Amino acid sequence: MTLAASTPDQPVVPRLEIKDLRRSFAGRPVVDGVSLQIMPGQVTCLLGPSGCGKSTTLRMIAGVEMQDSGTIHVDGKLICDTVFRIPPERREIGLMFQDFALFPHLSVADNVAFGLKGSKAEKRVRVEELLARVDLLRFIDGYPHQLSGGEQQRVALARALAPKPRIMLMDEPFSGLDNRLRDGIRDETLSILKGEDTAVLLVTHEPDEAMRMADEIALMRDGKIVQQGAPYNVYTRPLDRAAVAFFSDAN
Numbered sequence: 001m002t003l004a005a006s007t008p009d010q011p012v013v014p015r016l017e018i019k020d021l022r023r024s025f026a027g028r029p030v031v032d033g034v035s036l037q038i039m040p041g042q043v044t045c046l047l048g049p050s051g052c053g054k055s056t057t058l059r060m061i062a063g064v065e066m067q068d069s070g071t072i073h074v075d076g077k078l079i080c081d082t083v084f085r086i087p088p089e090r091r092e093i094g095l096m097f098q099d100f101a102l103f104p105h106l107s108v109a110d111n112v113a114f115g116l117k118g119s120k121a122e123k124r125v126r127v128e129e130l131l132a133r134v135d136l137l138r139f140i141d142g143y144p145h146q147l148s149g150g151e152q153q154r155v156a157l158a159r160a161l162a163p164k165p166r167i168m169l170m171d172e173p174f175s176g177l178d179n180r181l182r183d184g185i186r187d188e189t190l191s192i193l194k195g196e197d198t199a200v201l202l203v204t205h206e207p208d209e210a211m212r213m214a215d216e217i218a219l220m221r222d223g224k225i226v227q228q229g230a231p232y233n234v235y236t237r238p239l240d241r242a243a244v245a246f247f248s249d250a251n
């Protein structure tokens, strides 16, 4: 885990801090008081069974869903509470979803450049840098259909990282991939993310994935974070029977 330098007078400010986020649908609390802090360079996995409120939490951070209460701060600055709200496109957040596909009619270069501002030449420099990072420079003028699933995934990662997001939100990004490829792609993705100055919140229902990728696991159930800590600690010291069952039943 890489943390920003800190001195006694200058505490490290979390890159992302959410406090007591809540959201109900039709009177039913779906996110029921979730609080989290993620430092720059850190990967936190929000892990829990289907329907526990993971995606809704992510969508509120992205700004595409509005919370009923609670606050979101980025680098110590308020970006959203119940009265003030910075729109999604100004939150400097990168997104990766399972079905967040590449644009089939655009070249690999144009896919990666999609969210970039600046001159054509400036964009090309950043696109080349990113494609080199994900080891796909040779496909710069190719099209998505010429790439394997794993390669498309790496282009999607390059596209999400291109505008240098402060935060990366990833919602089950590997679940559409072939089982045999998945572990390799998880490792590659992690090493690419670790080279960027970004805080990562990765949503998954697969304990394996969280164990493999997380610096910290936040175990979620029924809209609440029920346990939080280093993967090894959460796995070896589950708080209750439900946590034990989740780790052994999932998959």
Ligand code: ADP
Pocket (backbone or CB within 6 Å): 025, 026, 030, 048, 049, 050, 051, 052, 053, 054, 055, 056, 057
């Ligand atoms: P997860 O990502 O953990 O599987 P979600 O956050 O997608 O869970 O959903 C949690 C619960 O909230 C589910 O029961 C889902 O049906 C419900 N839900 C999510 N979004 C809406 C919505 N826009 N309207 C009504 N119910 C919703």
Ligand code: MG
Pocket (backbone or CB within 6 Å): 054, 055, 056, 171
């Ligand atoms: Mg979900």
